[in-house]
Amino acid sequence: MKKRTVTLSVSVAALALIAVSCGSKSSSTTTAAPETTAASVETTAAPETTAVTETTAAMSATALKDAGCPDPMVIQTDWFPEADHGWTYQLIGPNGTQDPKKGSYTGQVAGITIDIRAGGPAIGYSSPAKQMYQDPDVWAAYVDTGDAIRNATTQPVVAVFASYEKSPQMIQWDPAKYPDVKTLADVGATAGEGQIRVFEGGAYIDYMVGKGIWKASQLDTSYDGSPSLFVSKGDLFQQGYATAEIYSYQNLIDGWKKPIATALTYDAGFTIYQSALSVKPESITKDAACLKAFVPMAQKALVDYMADPKAVNDMLAGYGTSMNWAESSEGNAAATVVMKEQGLVGDGVTPVAGDMDCERIQKLIDEFNPLEKAANVEGVKEGLQCAEIIDNQFIDPSISLGF
Missing domain, CATH: 3.40.190.10 (Periplasmic binding protein-like II)
Known part of the structure; x- marks a missing residue:
């Protein structure tokens, strides 16, 4: 199933209003990747098209x-x-x-x-x-x-x-807090109890824990897509999508607006x-x-x-x-x-x-x-x-x- 995060371009308080937990996103093998630092409306129908694109x-x-x-x-x-x-x-x-x-x-x-x-x-x-x-x-x-x-x-x-x-599924963290963390194996070696925030049920989580890269005790499966806890605590690891969070955390998330470090689940061996x-x-x-x-x-x-x-x-x-x-x-x-x-x-x-x-x-x-x-x-x-x-x-x- 795909587990997706909420990354809206508004305040953390507004973001917290939306809980997320979607279909399926995850896949990897064993060596991990280098960190990547990066930078209600009514129906509005566009005119129907019959043109061939x-x-x-x-x-x-x-x-x-x-x-x-x-x-x-x-x-x-x-x-x-x-x-x-x-x-x-x-x-x-x-x-x-x-x-x-x-x-x-x-x-x-x-x-x-x-x-x-x-x-x-x-x-x-x-x-x-x-x-x-x-x-x-x-x-x-x-x-x-x-x-x-x-x-x-x-x-x-x-x-x-x-x-x-x-897969763009990844884990993110603050590179200033954890400058030596580069891979998801490093995340497993660094995170304390309940410090890896994920949506419950992701296939990649089964893989990471089953392969011994992470411990089950390190997971916090109460993550609902809100960035508020990540922002306020500053020392957490959190799941995300490279195609969304890299941009939103650097440019949109109030209280953050700085780069995050990331590592793909793909590069940890989950090669879906x-x-x-x-x-x-x-x-x-x-x-x-x-x-x-x-x-x-x-x-x-x-x-x-x-x-x-x-x-x-x-x-x-x-x-x-x-x-x-x-x-x-x-x-x-x-x-x-x-x-x-x-x-x-x-x-x-x-x-x-x-x-x-x-x-x-x-x-x-x-x-x-x-x-x-x-x-x-x-x-x-x-x-x-x-x-x-x-x-x-x-x-x-x-x-x-x-x-």
Whole structure:
């Protein structure tokens, strides 16, 4: 499940009003990374667009309809609209129809309607995979590899496209207070009892504790997304997202407004694919024609978004704000910079956008599965293979980010 932090551009007191605990975000192996210091509204509907975006222009104007894709095609995200979801909104472009009350963003793409659904509070903090199993209208959902592993028998999914090469899930701290802390192993060696603030239930937490990098006694799982305690105490370690907190703590959080140091869970060995676009296993055969048409469009949307994110980022800022999620174009722009600078988004092992490395994921499965089995996690599948949760067959190898 994705656990997300609240980072609104207002006072700490206002921030504390919003509690957060969302779907799923986390994944890593064993060596840790160097620190990174870094720097209620009524429906406001934009005019519905029927124009084919640059993303889809090279394809038939009815490619998805001709491929038998569901209409509408409902994609369940894991949080409020934000830069982390930029590629998905790029499919429609900045002129889609916004419904903040429903958390729905729709537009015509290649002969069908695509409906992008907000997650987190918009779906009662349910995980996207759970939502896909509960709501028959949801065709695809964002699912982290860690959750795909530990829910392999209870909510099985197959990832067909990954926008993130590395998860932006991280731990943050004050570099002035802890100048010698560089990695998550250092965090474990430094933190006292209850000093690591996290949302309860994150897959990466199971990994960190199971591998002995952290002790369970060091965790404070009462974290609700508010920055107030981190700001007031000054000596805590706290979970966050590199694409959000690096900017917000330096620029927006009253009482802080200085750099934070960070280390990615990915670099501690939890090497998941964050928010990978996933479908139910039966869709791999039942919807093969649709996936063959759609996945290359997703790849191209990622390429287009990373090349020129401003229009979509500006739209996301307004749309997010209309859902009572304080967001800014500046914050979204900073997020896309972090994506590139920290290697969160990129082609990876192959020069291909959106494909996934099964060798890497099998290694994670072999490490993580025994930990979850020992913890009596219900959804663990004995002998799980990467090919059961990842499928690259619909990826177009000619589409590359170029970095």
